[in-house]
Amino acid sequence: xxxxxxxxxxxxxxxxxxxxxxxxxxxxxxxxxxxxxxxxxxxxxxxxxxxxxxxxxxxxxxxxxxxxxxxxxxxxxxxxxxxxxxxxxxxxxxxxxxxxxxxxxxxxxxxxxxxxxxxxxxxxxxxxxxxxxxxxxxxxxxxxxxxxxxxxxxxxxxxxxxxxxxxxxxxxxxxxxxxxxxxxxxxxxxxxxxxxxxxxxxxxxxxxxxxxxxxxxxxxxxxxxxxxxxxxxxxxxxxxxxxxxxxxxxxxxxxxxxxxxxxxxxxxxxxxxxxxxxxxxxxxxxxxxxxxxxxxxxxxxxxxxxxxx
Amino acid sequence: xxxxxxxxxxxxxxxxxxxxxxxxxxxxxxxxxxxxxxxxxxxxxxxxxxxxxxxxxxxxxxxxxxxxxxxxxxxxxxxxxxxxxxxxxxxxxxxxxxxxxxxxxxxxxxxxxxxxxxxxxxxxxxxxxxxxxxxxxxxxxxxxxxxxxxxxxxxxxxxxxxxxxxxxxxxxxxxxxxxxxxxxxxxxxxxxxxxxxxxxxxxxxxxxxxxxxxxxxxxxxxxxxxxxxxxxxxxxxxxxxxxxxxxxxxxxxxxxxxxxxxxxxxxxxxxxxxxxxxxxxxxxxxxxxxxxx
Numbered sequence: 276x277x278x279x280x281x282x283x284x285x286x287x288x289x290x291x292x293x294x295x296x297x298x299x300x301x302x303x304x305x306x307x308x309x310x311x312x313x314x315x316x317x318x319x320x321x322x323x324x325x326x327x328x329x330x331x332x333x334x335x336x337x338x339x340x341x342x343x344x345x346x347x348x349x350x351x352x353x354x355x356x357x358x359x360x361x362x363x364x365x366x367x368x369x370x371x372x373x374x375x376x377x378x379x380x381x382x383x384x385x386x387x388x389x390x391x392x393x394x395x396x397x398x399x400x401x402x403x404x405x406x407x408x409x410x411x412x413x414x415x416x417x418x419x420x421x422x423x424x425x426x427x428x429x430x431x432x433x434x435x436x437x438x439x440x441x442x443x444x445x446x447x448x449x450x451x452x453x454x455x456x457x458x459x460x461x462x463x464x465x466x467x468x469x470x471x472x473x474x475x476x477x478x479x480x481x482x483x484x485x486x487x488x489x490x491x492x493x494x495x496x497x498x499x500x501x502x503x504x505x506x507x508x509x510x511x512x513x514x515x516x517x518x519x520x521x522x523x524x525x526x527x528x529x530x531x532x533x534x535x536x537x538x539x540x541x542x543x544x545x546x547x548x549x550x551x552x553x554x555x556x557x558x559x560x561x562x563x564x565x566x567x568x569x570x571x572x573x574x575x576x577x578x579x580x581x582x583x584x
Numbered sequence: 585x586x587x588x589x590x591x592x593x594x595x596x597x598x599x600x601x602x603x604x605x606x607x608x609x610x611x612x613x614x615x616x617x618x619x620x621x622x623x624x625x626x627x628x629x630x631x632x633x634x635x636x637x638x639x640x641x642x643x644x645x646x647x648x649x650x651x652x653x654x655x656x657x658x659x660x661x662x663x664x665x666x667x668x669x670x671x672x673x674x675x676x677x678x679x680x681x682x683x684x685x686x687x688x689x690x691x692x693x694x695x696x697x698x699x700x701x702x703x704x705x706x707x708x709x710x711x712x713x714x715x716x717x718x719x720x721x722x723x724x725x726x727x728x729x730x731x732x733x734x735x736x737x738x739x740x741x742x743x744x745x746x747x748x749x750x751x752x753x754x755x756x757x758x759x760x761x762x763x764x765x766x767x768x769x770x771x772x773x774x775x776x777x778x779x780x781x782x783x784x785x786x787x788x789x790x791x792x793x794x795x796x797x798x799x800x801x802x803x804x805x806x807x808x809x810x811x812x813x814x815x816x817x818x819x820x821x822x823x824x825x826x827x828x829x830x831x832x833x834x835x836x837x838x839x840x841x842x843x844x845x846x847x848x849x850x851x852x853x854x855x856x857x858x859x860x861x862x863x864x865x866x867x868x869x870x871x872x873x874x875x876x877x
Contacts, residue, residue: 285780286701290709293694296750301716304727311727318733374617377610388614390863391621397859397866399809401827402848405834406628409841415640417627424646459621464870488606517720521811525831542722547816552730559722566720 312557317550329557349533350541350558356446357537361515363450368507370458375466376496389467392459400456404525407452411438411526442534445527449535452522462507469503470496501581509573516566538562625852626650632659632845639841659846666837669850671822672829675744679814679825680807682745687803688796691754696784698755699762700770710759713752729816743817744825748807754799761795762788794868801865808855826851 312329316322335346345351374392378385395403410417419435426433436444477495486494519537523529529536529544536544538558545555627650631639634652643649663669697703698710716724728747737743765788773783789796814825824832833847859866 282701282780283703286697286703286706289693289697289701289780289784293690293750293755294709296690296746297713297716297752299731300728300747300750301724301752302712304724304731305716305719307727307730308723311730316730318730373613377613380607380610382607382610382614386863388618389867390860391618393863393866394621394625394856394859397805397855398852399827399830399855400811401809401830401834402851405830405844405848406624409631409845410624410627412841415642415841417624420642420649455620455624459617461870464867468870488602513718517722524811525834539722542726543812546726546729552726556723556726559720559726563720563723567718570718 308556308559311553312560314553316552318552319550322553325553329554330561332554333557333561349536350538352533353536353538353541356533356535357516357519357539359446360449360453360519360535360537361512363454364508364511364515367454367457368462368504368511370454371460371462371507372466372500372504374459375463375470378463378467379470389459389464392463394459395456396460400521401525403452403456404522407448407455408439408526411448413437439527440531442531445531445535448526449519449522452526453518462511465503465507466500469500473499505577505581509570509577512569512573513566516562516569628845629849632842632849633657634659634842636840636842656842659842660850663833663843663847663850666843666847667829667833668821669826669829669833669847672824672826675741675823675829676808676826679741679744680804682741683748683807684800684803686745686749687751687754688799690750691758691799692789692792692796693784694755695758695762696788698759700783700788701780713755717752717756725812725816732817738817739820739823741823744814744823748810748813751803754803757799758792758795761792765791797865798868801862805855 311322313324313326314322315325315328332346333350336343337346338344378388382388411419413419413435416438418438422433422435438444438448473496477499478491481491481495517539519535520539520543523535523537523540524543527535529540539562542555542558542562545551545558630650630652633655635654635656638652638654698706698713732738732743732747737746769787769791770783773787778786809827810825811827811831814828815831818824818828821829821832830847830851834844837843837847
């Protein structure tokens with residue numbers, strides 16, 4: 276056997292286990308789910324081809340009494356919820372950056388702080404969600420007790436909201452727990468690594484020119500870490516579109532009145548609770564297309580804001 | 585001349601003062617964030633040790649709320665007995681170990697082929713791997729769930745383990761690292777009569793301990809905390825993994841707060857202890873997976 280052929284055969288043998296599994300559990304499912312989105316299927320009866328009906332139901336509008344109504348108002352409400360919950364992303368990114376900047380100040384006990392900040396990232400989300408359900412409880416929870424303390428200290432008569440039973444505050448709660456979980460997590464570590472890789476002499480040169488902290492940050496630090504910021508922003512937004520399932524499942528069950536149900540949660544409900552596999556697949560594909568175009572556009576235009584070195 | 589020396593001294597002092605205030609601000613900020621990270625956990629532990637009725641009572645002064653009058657260790661025993669936590673632990677350990685072993689082996693094999701061997705269609709295939717990483721999980725999840733149902737794997741370990749064993753991410757991570765290893769070592773080994781498998785086993789793997797450790801920790805933790813998939817494919821109590829078991833526990837004892845907190849502490853404690861002793865793996869890992877790709 277020629278060396279070349281031998282190498283090819285060996286390579287295929289090495290690839291085989293992963294490739295087979297990848298084909299069966301990832302590649303083919305992608306194609307299968309696209310096909311499924313044109314079918315109606317409840318897992319019991321054989322799938323029935325219904326053309327674009329799923330997408331018409333999901334995205335279409337129709338006239339009723341002279342008004343335009345969405346065919347699936349739930350979906351649009353859940354899209355709104357998802358986008359609302361994503362409003363915390365800028366705060367998450369800036370929070371992580373500020374923490375990373377503080378950790379980068381040649382301080383003592385950096386490992387100690389970093390270990391504590393990263394703690395929520397490794398913890399089971401279910402346990403975290405149960406913990407926060409207690410903390411947000413209006414009767415005895417930690418948060419409202421603390422708010423009460425603070426407000427009585429300033430002689431104010433403020434009362435903490437009934438966090439999880441009010442639509443607006445339930446969404447705020449999800450964002451708060453998300454922020455708490457993520458602020459010292461992977462993004463913070465990525466920022467810290469980026470900050471540590473900025474050459475010292477850039478700052479020294481700026482100091483000789485008499486630059487102050489503010490100028491040094493905007494003229495050196497910010498441009499130097501911009502690839503990291505860009506990467507984190509894109510990954511956070513992609514994650515945001517698909518997020519919000521587990522936390523809401525444990526803490527609110529998607530309520531009150533669907534206020535914390537996200538697109539991902541709706542996919543789960545259709546797949547599992549309503550047993551509508553075809554409809555679930557069509558939502559998943561719409562989500563995929565949204566994410567795909569978002570990524571394309573931000574890569575094209577956002578990439579220009581990034582300074583590569 | 586004298587003036588010059590004074591101004592130099594002055595500016596140095598000014599600089600030191602500035603440095604000091606900057607560090608002080610950093611400490612204040614970090615301590616504030618640190619306290620807000622730790623306080624919820626402490627509250628959880630404190631609540632888990634209270635009598636069920638004591639949870640709702642606010643005492644004065646404030647610190648008496650944090651150290652229960654009567655410490656009730658029995659909450660932990662009761663929580664452990666309320667649902668089969670032992671079984672959930674066993675399931676989680678078995679599933680996480682099998683998945684991690686599977687991911688590390690299959691990914692290192694394919695990463696070796698992608699990085700060190702030449703074969704027709706290599707780059708196209710690798711591109712297909714990367715492309716699937718951008719597809720939302722739910723797109724793949726729906727047919728996976730259907731497939732598992734058709735195969736009759738619902739409520740089996742197979743359903744929890746096998747679909748999670750093959751990841752594009754693992755292949756990608758290891759391939760990026762294998763690419764950086766020098767070719768000379770391989771050539772030397774070839775001259776000594778080492779085959780392809782020998783090179784993989786005796787040269788590539790021993791040199792790749794950091795990314796292998798990273799992949800192992802990430803896969804293990806990711807699978808240990810995995811929620812939606814086990815929720816979909818298990819209905820029987822005996823097959824639930826820890827997160828799903830804890831969710832089940834929560835649904836059974838919704839208002840029994842001290843018991844709920846005790847259960848959650850039991851689930852978190854081993855992972856936290858493991859993490860504290862191995863935390864550098866996580867940090868290294870994030871740097872490795874970073875933005876090299």
